Amino acid sequence: xxxxxxxxxxxxxxxxxxxxxxxxxxxxxxxxxxxxxxxxxxxxxxxxxxxxxxxxxxxxxxxxxxxxxxxxxxxxxxxxxxxxxxxxxxxxxxxxxxxxxxxxxxxxxxxxxxxxxxxxxxxxxxxxxxxxxxxxxxxxxxxxxxxxxxxxxxxxxxxxxxxxxxxxxxxxxxxxxxxxxxxxxxxxxxxxxxxxxxxxxxxxxxxxxxxxxxxxxxxxxxxxxxxxxxxxxxxxxxx
DNA sequence: AACCAGGACGTGA
DNA sequence: TCACGTCATGGT
Numbered sequence: 043x044x045x046x047x048x049x050x051x052x053x054x055x056x057x058x059x060x061x062x063x064x065x066x067x068x069x070x071x072x073x074x075x076x077x078x079x080x081x082x083x084x085x086x087x088x089x090x091x092x093x094x095x096x097x098x099x100x101x102x103x104x105x106x107x108x109x110x111x112x113x114x115x116x117x118x119x120x121x122x123x124x125x126x127x128x129x130x131x132x133x134x135x136x137x138x139x140x141x142x143x144x145x146x147x148x149x150x151x152x153x154x155x156x157x158x159x160x161x162x163x164x165x166x167x168x169x170x171x172x173x174x175x176x177x178x179x180x181x182x183x184x185x186x187x188x189x190x191x192x193x194x195x196x197x198x199x200x201x202x203x204x205x206x207x208x209x210x211x212x213x214x215x216x217x218x219x220x221x222x223x224x225x226x227x228x229x230x231x232x233x234x235x236x237x238x239x240x241x242x243x244x245x246x247x248x249x250x251x252x253x254x255x256x257x258x259x260x261x262x263x264x265x266x267x268x269x270x271x272x273x274x275x276x277x278x279x280x281x
Numbered sequence: 282a283a284c285c286a287g288g289a290c291g292t293g294a
Numbered sequence: 295t296c297a298c299g300t301c302a303t304g305g306t
Contacts, residue, residue, distance in 0.1 A: 191289070
């Protein structure tokens, strides 16, 4: 089996085992308590997100805050931003970096990330979400990568989940799982891994969104502690 | 008490 | 290019 086919097979197995994931989790909905299927910010099977600019912004902020950081700590930071009245483009634009840093303390690297968030909202002030709609995926990605603090994974997360532009997200779990499966070398660079996924899968937003979410779900379960993949009987068949 | 978490940047080979 | 140090809190 060639590796393109393996990529597709892995998706089928994960999708069947875990079901729809409902990424990106949205904490702050304007109509809270709206859906019974919407829990802890997740909305499995409902791909009509984000529903407004606030949710788009929340995804962008979460993408920066979660850099090398546990998602639970990100939730605390997002909640803190909200209770500080900073969860809006306007307030973040006028806030000082120190204020932002204080509010996002729980997410770690708070001084760096405060600066990154400031850079991002300055960009969004020039290129609001409705304006970015008119740009291609590649053009938007290039612009995002020019922002200091927005690397490839953060850019792709923003593209895929906030802007709904189809760019595959590669994270540490993705590399780990694929190398344990023998599909790639563990030191293959980001772009090559992304290219492998994008050339193997059909160019479908839902598939890209779900696949990354499924890899994270599976990665948390079996690939967070060494030896990686131990007890993974789902993908690592003993053969 | 180490180790880990949905990375990115600056530096020096 | 690429390997390595730095940034930092909170859970296990």
